[in-house]
Amino acid sequence: xxxxxxxxxxxxxxRREISDINEVEMLMPLMGEALAEAGIAKERVDFVCSASxxxxxxxxxxxxxxxxxxxxxxxxxxxxxxxxxxxALYEAWxxxxxxxxxxxxxxxxGKSSPGNIRRVMSRQLxxxxxxxxxxxxxxxxxxxxxxxxxxxxxxxxQMADVVAASRRHGxxxxxxQLGGEFDAGALLAEPEFVSPLRKxxxxxxxxxxxxxxxxxxxxxxxxxxxxxxxxxxxxxIEAAALGVRDLTRSVSTEQxxxxxxxxxxxxxxxxxxxxxxxxxxxxxxxxxxxxxxxVNPSGGALCxxxxxxxxxxxxxxxxxxxxxxxxxxxxxxxxSGPCLQQNLVCVLEGE
Amino acid sequence: MSEITLPASLQGVAPVKSIRTxxxxxxxxxxxxxxxxxxxxxxxxxxxxxxxxxxxxxxVPPRGSCPTCGVATDEDVExxxxxxxTSFCVVxxxxxxxxxxxxxxxxxxxxxxxxxxxxxxxxxVPYDEVHPGMRVEAVWVPDDEIGATLESIRYFRPxxxxxxxxxxxxxxx
Numbered sequence: 001x002x003x004x005x006x007x008x009x010x011x012x013x014x015r016r017e018i019s020d021i022n023e024v025e026m027l028m029p030l031m032g033e034a035l036a037e038a039g040i041a042k043e044r045v046d047f048v049c050s051a052s053x054x055x056x057x058x059x060x061x062x063x064x065x066x067x068x069x070x071x072x073x074x075x076x077x078x079x080x081x082x083x084x085x086x087x088a089l090y091e092a093w094x095x096x097x098x099x100x101x102x103x104x105x106x107x108x109x110g111k112s113s114p115g116n117i118r119r120v121m122s123r124q125l126x127x128x129x130x131x132x133x134x135x136x137x138x139x140x141x142x143x144x145x146x147x148x149x150x151x152x153x154x155x156x157x158q159m160a161d162v163v164a165a166s167r168r169h170g171x172x173x174x175x176x177q178l179g180g181e182f183d184a185g186a187l188l189a190e191p192e193f194v195s196p197l198r199k200x201x202x203x204x205x206x207x208x209x210x211x212x213x214x215x216x217x218x219x220x221x222x223x224x225x226x227x228x229x230x231x232x233x234x235x236x237i238e239a240a241a242l243g244v245r246d247l248t249r250s251v252s253t254e255q256x257x258x259x260x261x262x263x264x265x266x267x268x269x270x271x272x273x274x275x276x277x278x279x280x281x282x283x284x285x286x287x288x289x290x291x292x293x294x295v296n297p298s299g300g301a302l303c304x305x306x307x308x309x310x311x312x313x314x315x316x317x318x319x320x321x322x323x324x325x326x327x328x329x330x331x332x333x334x335x336s337g338p339c340l341q342q343n344l345v346c347v348l349e350g351e
Numbered sequence: 352m353s354e355i356t357l358p359a360s361l362q363g364v365a366p367v368k369s370i371r372t373x374x375x376x377x378x379x380x381x382x383x384x385x386x387x388x389x390x391x392x393x394x395x396x397x398x399x400x401x402x403x404x405x406x407x408x409x410x411v412p413p414r415g416s417c418p419t420c421g422v423a424t425d426e427d428v429e430x431x432x433x434x435x436x437t438s439f440c441v442v443x444x445x446x447x448x449x450x451x452x453x454x455x456x457x458x459x460x461x462x463x464x465x466x467x468x469x470x471x472x473x474x475x476v477p478y479d480e481v482h483p484g485m486r487v488e489a490v491w492v493p494d495d496e497i498g499a500t501l502e503s504i505r506y507f508r509p510x511x512x513x514x515x516x517x518x519x520x521x522x523x524x
Contacts, residue, residue, distance in 0.1 A: 019379075019381045020381070020383075020384060021381075021383050021384050021415075022381065022382060022383025022384075022385075022386065022414070022415070023383075024383070024414055024415055024416050025383050025384055025385065025415045025416070025423075028415070028416050028421070028422075028423055029423075031421060032422075042421055055376070057378075058376065058378030058380060059380070065414070067418070068414055068416045068417075068418040068421075069416055069421065070421050071416075071417065071418050071419055071420055071421030071422075072418055073418050073419045074419075113379075114378040114379050114380055114381065115376055115377065115378045115379075116376070116377070119376060120376060123374065123376070127372060128370065128372075131372060131374070132370075132372040
């Protein structure tokens with residue numbers, strides 16, 4: 001396997017609504033920041049891979065226009081995924097394994113503000129049986145939480161503790177949308193939103209974008225003082241039909257975590273893409289993380305959840321922390337689909 | 352293809368050959384800073400592009416960035432509503448939403464002072480006389496109908512000037 005590392009990362013200061021600028025204007029400063037951090041001109045980038053959803057933008061082929069933020073002329077080597085940016089990173093990593101690509105730039109963006117996000121997300125369901133019901137993302141997560149609570153997989157107190165910790169971490173993250181000191185007991189006294197979920201158990205609605213640069217081998221060592229090396233990465237998918245899955249655990253995360261080698265060494269911290277509070281508990285258990293492992297030191301998706309981007313941000317946040325020496329070995333994770341249907345797990349290490 | 356054998360409980364059930372599941376989503380689209388500035392100028396009957404600080408090309412409508420250099424464009428450049436046809440097509444197929452009688456001409460027009468063509472309609476000239484290099488001018492809708500949209504220009508028509516030399520628009524062909 002060819003050594004590939006994250007060497008640079010930039011993200012927006014995520015907000016409920018970024019309506020004064022379009023997607024290109026949102027991305028362009030981040031491209032400049034990420035390239036400047038890597039110390040390279042854009043001509044050195046061999047491959048660009050982007051992630052977004054036309055359903056969020058409400059425009060067909062909106063991702064093509066977003067390339068103006070990088071500059072696709074003269075023609076560049078480029079690809080796009082209609083998934084979270086973490087999968088664009090995965091595609092870039094696979095391409096880099098083939099040997100000819102030394103530097104890849106990955107970007108992702110999502111504005112939830114133009115549409116009604118709960119209705120928009122329902123369009124990812126199968127169009128025959130679930131789509132016509134307009135089953136929304138919060139309701140599906142609530143069903144998962146209900147199943148987990150009744151099965152004894154976790155408690156409401158644990159969910160409140162997750163929220164309190166996320167918000168505390170979010171307060172220290174200048175890019176996060178939410179943050180602050182919250183008492184778990186006070187959170188539990190809040191009314192239910194979609195039972196058993198309270199509003200704080202759900203992710204905020206967020207507009208945001210992120211750009212990340214990957215480099216291979218000695219190129220990474222040349223451009224970064226402390227690259228975050230991808231030591232293992234694996235992606236697993238579960239069935240689309242919710243009824244055939246055990247929603248109280250995440251089998252795909254268990255498998256991806258095992259194949260990525262999570263248990264092969266100590267984990268200093270983990271950035272887990274858990275849009276709902278109970279999902280962090282399911283993921284923590286699926287990855288077998290010890291109780292003292294800090295999860296989401298950035299605040300996680302509960303403090304900023306730009307759709308199509310929040311997974312890639314987990315990779316960027318983990319790499320940034322390794323780069324500045326907060327830890328030597330971290331887990332980065334991204335999810336996609338309702339109730340943790342797809343999961344991508346990665347082990348990042350400093351040298 | 353192998354034959355599919357249905358379980359007994361499903362045999363004889365009338366197949367559903369199609370279902371109709373209407374879906375609609377509403378969006379509040381924001382044009383962004385550069386496009387908003389351009390469209391607000393159109394409402395004033397002005398065409399204002401933006402110049403790339405690196406390669407000096409002038410883009411209209413501006414999207415706030417140079418696709419070649421990947422840098423922000425923030426210098427406004429006032430353009431005229433005259434330009435040169437670089438390419439065109441004769442539309443012979445009616446399609447939903449069209450307000451034009453066929454055949455009609457859609458053309459790429461590089462406005463004087465800009466480096467990228469806009470697309471618009473050509474009228475007041477027989478379609479078989481339209482050609483690259485033809486000089487054209489905008490015909491605006493009446494002042495009380497002008498708004499922040501390119502539909503404020505009804506179409507372009509020949510402005511009577513002699514053809515532009517090929518060298519003046521060859522970069523856009």
